[in-house]
Amino acid sequence: MGNYGYLGRDIKLPFDRNLEKLGENFESRIEFQSELIKKLAIWYEKAIANINKSQDSQKKYYDKRHKNISFSVGQLVLKRTHELSDKSKGTTRKFFAKWCGLFKKVKVLSPVPYVLSNLDDELDTFTCNVVDLKLYFDRPSLDDGVSCNNDNDF
Helix, strand or coil: CHHHHHHCCCCCCHHHHHHHHHHHCCCCHHHHHHHHHHHHHHHHHHHHHHHHHHHHHHHHHHHHHCCCCCCCCCCEEEEECCCCCECCCCECHHHCCCEEEEEEEEEECCCCEEEEEECCCCCCEEEEEHHHEEECCCCCCHHHCCCCCCHHHC
């Protein structure tokens, strides 16, 4: 039913109006078809040019903010978890750990996917996207003389 039920008529879209204008100037159907094919080719080229222009603009803004991330073979990394909330289990995503494990980078497949291995089992390897990794920094333990309680902070 659509627009006919709402307005009592079909809506003429810009494409429909262009076809009407195009069809008024021709006497034969063959002449109209050939002209229509030419016009569609021109419209197609304009659409491709606009898509390319838009993609170039989006690439410029993406490249402006993007940071190239790379890790050396043998470095220790953490992997992002992709846990989801589950009402039936009564779990909420915001309470899950955002990063898991301690993995060692074994191999580079390309700049984006890396092969990682579990520290406990070197043969247990898997592929992970670089976006889901972050470098592991070993924190000093409390036994190393670092104190968490400092009375001078008040």
